Amino acid sequence: MIQARTRSPEDTKNLAANLAELAQPGDLLLLVGDLGAGKTTFAQGFASALGISEQVTSPTFTLAREYHGRLLLHHLDVFRLDQISEVLDLGLPELLDSEGVVLIEWGDAIRQALPNDCLEVALTFMEGQPSPPDERVVVLTPVGPRWQARSHELTTAVEKWLESPPC
Numbered sequence: 001m002i003q004a005r006t007r008s009p010e011d012t013k014n015l016a017a018n019l020a021e022l023a024q025p026g027d028l029l030l031l032v033g034d035l036g037a038g039k040t041t042f043a044q045g046f047a048s049a050l051g052i053s054e055q056v057t058s059p060t061f062t063l064a065r066e067y068h069g070r071l072l073l074h075h076l077d078v079f080r081l082d083q084i085s086e087v088l089d090l091g092l093p094e095l096l097d098s099e100g101v102v103l104i105e106w107g108d109a110i111r112q113a114l115p116n117d118c119l120e121v122a123l124t125f126m127e128g129q130p131s132p133p134d135e136r137v138v139v140l141t142p143v144g145p146r147w148q149a150r151s152h153e154l155t156t157a158v159e160k161w162l163e164s165p166p167c
């Protein structure tokens, strides 16, 4: 688990852009967090680092959108889905097999419908009152072999945002 902190939307985009440099075809990233935490903001920074010039918007009402860059990017938002069957209907296995990267915005506990091989990115508002409105805690958890193999690179990629930099 890697804990970082961002101080503005741009900061979150820059962090996401650094992570996008590590992305490989077939990767899955789960963006976890409440509404307004910064999941779509993260997706925007991630996409632009993949060379996607199209504006990435929240796919809340379309559920899934596809963007073409250095890698194909599938951007999904299942925040409002509460049925596992609805998540299964998204055809995730096919998306993951499509040589693209899958980013899923996420808000709930439908985790069991997803492969256990992903990078979980949890965005949370700062604890404590009063908290600066533009600060977010970003916790990265590599789950399964694909991302665990890159955990050193992950730490390096987010080094400047680490809560407690390594000695």
Ligand code: ADP
Binding pocket: 006, 007, 008, 009, 010, 011, 012, 033, 034, 035, 036, 037, 038, 039, 040, 041, 042, 058, 105, 133, 134, 135, 136
């Ligand atoms: P979500 O997709 O999680 O619902 P959005 O990315 O759509 O969230 O919205 C996040 C909102 O919070 C945006 O208005 C963004 O400008 C703002 N914001 C403020 N500080 C940050 C930060 N550090 N990281 C990301 N977004 C931030």
Ligand code: MG
Binding pocket: 039, 040, 041, 058, 077, 105
């Ligand atoms: Mg969103």
